Amino acid sequence: MDIVVENVTKHFGRRKAIDAISFNVKRGESVGLWGPGGSGKSTTMKILAGILSPDHGNVTFNNEHPAKLKHNIGYMAEHNPVYENMNVVDFLLLSGELHGVRQATARIANIVHLCGLEEEKHKNTGELSRGCRQRLGIAQALVHDPDVLILDEPTTGLDPKQIAKIREIIRVIGKGKTVIIGSHLIAEIETTCGRVVIMNEGKIVASKNVAELRDASDKNTRLKLSIKGGDRRQVKEALGNLPGIHRVTEIENHCLELTCESDVKSAIFDMCQREHWYIAELTPVPARPEDIFQHVTRK
Ligand SMILES: Nc1ncnc2c1ncn2[C@@H]1O[C@H](COP(=O)(O)OP(=O)(O)O)[C@@H](O)[C@H]1O
Ligand SMILES: [Mg+2]
Numbered sequence: 001m002d003i004v005v006e007n008v009t010k011h012f013g014r015r016k017a018i019d020a021i022s023f024n025v026k027r028g029e030s031v032g033l034w035g036p037g038g039s040g041k042s043t044t045m046k047i048l049a050g051i052l053s054p055d056h057g058n059v060t061f062n063n064e065h066p067a068k069l070k071h072n073i074g075y076m077a078e079h080n081p082v083y084e085n086m087n088v089v090d091f092l093l094l095s096g097e098l099h100g101v102r103q104a105t106a107r108i109a110n111i112v113h114l115c116g117l118e119e120e121k122h123k124n125t126g127e128l129s130r131g132c133r134q135r136l137g138i139a140q141a142l143v144h145d146p147d148v149l150i151l152d153e154p155t156t157g158l159d160p161k162q163i164a165k166i167r168e169i170i171r172v173i174g175k176g177k178t179v180i181i182g183s184h185l186i187a188e189i190e191t192t193c194g195r196v197v198i199m200n201e202g203k204i205v206a207s208k209n210v211a212e213l214r215d216a217s218d219k220n221t222r223l224k225l226s227i228k229g230g231d232r233r234q235v236k237e238a239l240g241n242l243p244g245i246h247r248v249t250e251i252e253n254h255c256l257e258l259t260c261e262s263d264v265k266s267a268i269f270d271m272c273q274r275e276h277w278y279i280a281e282l283t284p285v286p287a288r289p290e291d292i293f294q295h296v297t298r299k
Contacts, residue, residue, distance in 0.1 A: 001061045001072065001147050001178055002027050003048065008057035010043050017043040019202040020057065027147075030179040032189030032210070035199030036293075041182035042078050044199070045152050048180060049075035061148065071099055074141030078152040078182075080134060084126035088117055088136060091125050092143055099144035108143065115139040115169055131162030138169060148178045155188055167191050186213075186289040198296055206296040214287050220295065222285035223258045224251070225268070229277040238275065242267050257285060 003025040010018045018040040025031045033041040046052040047059055050066035050073065061069045083091055089108060096104035112121050115135040120128060128136060134154060141149055154170065155163040170179070170192045183189055189196050190210050198206040227235045236256065239248045244267065247259040258264070265282065272279055 001069070003148070003178065003180075004058075004060045004063075005044075005048070006058045006060075008044075008047060008054040008059060010040075010047065010052065010054050016202055018047075018054075021199075021202075021204045022057075023197050023204060023207060025178055025180060027178055028176065029195065030174055030181070030193045032193035032196045033180065033182040033199060034186055034189050034196050035184065035205075037184055038201075039199040040202040041184075041199055042152050045075070045150050045180065045182050046077075048148075049073055049150050051075070071144060072146050073148045073150065074144065074146035075150045076134075076137040076141045076152060076154065078156075080137035082125045082133065082136060082140070084124065086125055088112070088121045088123060088125060088128075088139075091136065092139055095140045096143040101144050104143065107145070111139045111142050114142075114173060116165060129162075131158050131165065134158060134162070134166055135169065138166070138173070142173060146177070148180070149174065150180045150182075152182045154181060154183070156183065156185065186292065198293070200293075200297050208296075213292060220246070220291065221260055221262045222287070222291075223260060223264075224255055224281065224283045224285050225258055225279070226253070226255045226281035227272060227277050228280045230275055235277065238271055239268070242271060255281065 005021060005023050007020050007022055008018060009016065009020050021044065033044060035041055043052065047054050048066060050070050059066055066073065089112070092108045092111065093104060096108065112118060115138055117132065117135055117139060120132050125136060138151065138154065141151065151170070155166045158166065174192070181189060181192055190213070193210055195207065195209055196213060197204055236248050239245055239256065239258065242264060244261040244264040245258055249257050251257045269279070
């Protein structure tokens with residue numbers, strides 16, 4: 001479904017949680033909402049899921065109000081609350097019934113398999129590990145086979161193995177669905193989404209294709225550099241004097257980290273030739289999430 005968010009504002013008391021945000025999601029697209037804690041991601045997703053109403057503005061799914069299309073939206077809340085004292089299959093059956101799905105046994109067997117809950121299916125939901133509980137949350141969001149899937153912080157707090165499992169599940173089930181994922185972790189969004197909408201203090205500060213995200217901070221590239229054949233202090237000073245190099249810091253293994261513009265390499269090479277030094281290592285350092293965030297929010 002095509003989702004259109006227009007000028008949506010939401011207050012909690014006097015606190016403005018989201019402030020006149022607008023964005024679109026096309027059918028079949030997977031979009032991540034990224035931003036620090038308190039930036040309004042969860043509130044936005046609750047409004048999309050039809051759980052909260054905006055104070056101002058509009059949300060439509062194929063031109064309809066989300067409350068009318070709840071049967072076509074799957075939502076997993078942050079921390080994924082579940083009914084305890086119920087086994088996994090019964091919980092999914094109940095979730096299905098709440099969406100008006102009857103005789104969902106075959107469908108649930110399929111979802112249990114898809115979400116890797118085979119071994120846990122007769123366990124009490126309260127006994128599940130965090131990772132399994134998150135997978136149950138995804139299963140619950142899928143039970144009525146919605147076109148739109150909204151997942152709030154699906155892997156936060158999980159160990160790397162569990163994270164990999166959940167990301168794989170999202171990739172598989174996301175095919176053919178419109179997926180919205182909220183996370184404060186950029187890696188989460190880079191691995192599962194095609195586009196990222198970046199939020200800060202209740203506002204949308206950028207919307208980018210995930211592939212372009214790391215190019216954004218090109219003006220402030222980081223390079224890991226090791227120069228041999230000269231005095232360390234001298235090398236550091238000479239680098240600091242080159243145009244385009246903003247900062248030189250010593251890091252592990254006698255290497256230096258440069259914060260610099262992306263076109264400084266030939267100047268470094270010329271300098272080494274002049275001084276009879278040589279480059280033992282010169283590698284790009286991937287942009288850190290905080291650098292990317294700073295870059296896109298600076299404007
Ligand atoms: N139910 C609520 N009552 C009061 N304030 C809330 C409530 N939910 C969220 N907020 C506030 O709204 C802002 C945005 O919160 P939230 O949407 O949860 O952000 P995020 O998911 O990005 O961490 C925060 O300042 C938060 O404290
Ligand atoms: Mg949140």
